[in-house]
Amino acid sequence: MNRLPELKIGKHVSRYPIVQGGMGVKISGPKLAGAVASNGGVGTIASVGLACDHPQFNGKNYFNVNEIALAEAVKTARDEAPGGVIAVNCMVALTDYDRQVRSACEAGADMIVSGAGLPMKLPEYAKDYPDVALVPIVSSVKAADLIIRKWGKLYGRIPDAIVVETPLSAGGHLGATKMEHVSDPAFSLESVIPDLVKYLADVVKADVPVIAAGGIWDRADIDSAFSLGAKGVQMGTRFACTEEGDSSMRFKQAYLDATDDDVVVIMSPVGIPGRALRNPFVARYIKGDVESRPCLAACLSHCTYLREHTTFCIAGALVDAYTGDWENGLFFCGSNVSKCTKIERVSDIFKELLGDQA
Numbered sequence: 581m582n583r584l585p586e587l588k589i590g591k592h593v594s595r596y597p598i599v600q601g602g603m604g605v606k607i608s609g610p611k612l613a614g615a616v617a618s619n620g621g622v623g624t625i626a627s628v629g630l631a632c633d634h635p636q637f638n639g640k641n642y643f644n645v646n647e648i649a650l651a652e653a654v655k656t657a658r659d660e661a662p663g664g665v666i667a668v669n670c671m672v673a674l675t676d677y678d679r680q681v682r683s684a685c686e687a688g689a690d691m692i693v694s695g696a697g698l699p700m701k702l703p704e705y706a707k708d709y710p711d712v713a714l715v716p717i718v719s720s721v722k723a724a725d726l727i728i729r730k731w732g733k734l735y736g737r738i739p740d741a742i743v744v745e746t747p748l749s750a751g752g753h754l755g756a757t758k759m760e761h762v763s764d765p766a767f768s769l770e771s772v773i774p775d776l777v778k779y780l781a782d783v784v785k786a787d788v789p790v791i792a793a794g795g796i797w798d799r800a801d802i803d804s805a806f807s808l809g810a811k812g813v814q815m816g817t818r819f820a821c822t823e824e825g826d827s828s829m830r831f832k833q834a835y836l837d838a839t840d841d842d843v844v845v846i847m848s849p850v851g852i853p854g855r856a857l858r859n860p861f862v863a864r865y866i867k868g869d870v871e872s873r874p875c876l877a878a879c880l881s882h883c884t885y886l887r888e889h890t891t892f893c894i895a896g897a898l899v900d901a902y903t904g905d906w907e908n909g910l911f912f913c914g915s916n917v918s919k920c921t922k923i924e925r926v927s928d929i930f931k932e933l934l935g936d937q938a
């Protein structure tokens with residue numbers, strides 16, 4: 581095995597080029613992020629919905645408690661991994677996106693990783709924290725180009741790295757405006773990464789590391805992403821099913837039980853597709869049953885559930901999945917979820933991926 585190089589993102593360097601993707605709600609919290617960072621990767625806390633089971637949440641103070649909970653999560657992950665690289669994943673689609681970015685920076689995150697929409701204003705929200713690296717998630721060169729042009733014009737800044745997440749296999753919300761894109765080879769890593777690397781070298785003329793996400797499981801997947809020009813990989817599903825994963829045991833059991841046939845792509849209230857397990861909740865949704873769950877906190881800036889009372893309350897459904905409610909939860913997962921056959925330790929995953937280098 582060749583040695584995997586370190587990964588430099590802005591002013592931060594992780595020993596290995598392995599990023600654990602942010603997974604909400606509370607699937608990647610401080611425990612998982614801290615474990616990944618202490619093993620030499622980039623550990624990512626998902627900022628979404630942290631208030632949901634916080635002792636200070638009283639049903640009315642969701643956004644304030646999110647800030648408190650996020651600061652606590654960053655501190656806990658830091659204590660777990662002194663000197664490690666801790667990122668916070670903030671989704672553009674959230675109502676309190678700007679507040680979450682500021683709170684994460686204030687709490688001492690090393691980088692902000694942002695998808696589920698194009699993070700056009702991210703540099704503005706992080707402007708008082710120049711050492712915090714800013715990393716957009718995209719699924720096409722066109723999206724990267726839009727962000728780079730806007731950031732250059734308004735803020736004189738370029739991304740410190742770019743995550744290319746392919747809708748063909750990633751878990752959670754997918755970078756696709758239409759359902760057809762989810763199976764379109766034009767959005768595969770093989771197609772997008774070489775073009776993006778070329779665009780960054782020829783047009784932007786900057787050394788911006790590209791990180792491949794979606795369907796990365798083993799060392800062969802990492803080597804193949806590197807052969808396309810990636811400088812790092814981001815992995816979600818495999819890290820969710822670890823001892824250190826912050827979800828309930830019943831969430832992880834759903835992964836262990838999953839087969840390829842259980843994976844579906846549905847339209848989320850955000851207005852973009854998402855990949856998840858087919859469970860009783862998803863079956864009811866596909867059949868057209870309308871939910872009657874109350875809105876938790878108007879957490880999305882554009883929510884089809886709140887606006888049209890179609891779809892469902894995604895915050896409620898994701899919290900139910902986190903606690904392991906198989907009947908009512910939305911269990912996001914990547915297309916390779918059937919590869920989860922045991923609950924692993926984060927350190928064992930690193931050992932397997934690194935071979936002699938570990």
Ligand SMILES: Cc1cc2nc3c(=O)[nH]c(=O)nc-3n(C[C@H](O)[C@H](O)[C@H](O)COP(=O)(O)O)c2cc1C
Pocket residue numbers: 600601602603604605607626628669671694695696717745749750751752753793794795796814815816817818820911912913914915916
């Ligand atoms: C349970 C779950 C929740 C996720 N939640 C988020 C999220 O909150 N924000 C985000 O940007 N990506 C989210 N993702 C995407 C992951 O960060 C990651 O990029 C993706 O899952 C990579 O594909 P893989 O699962 O095949 O490794 C989620 C993925 C999963 C499996």
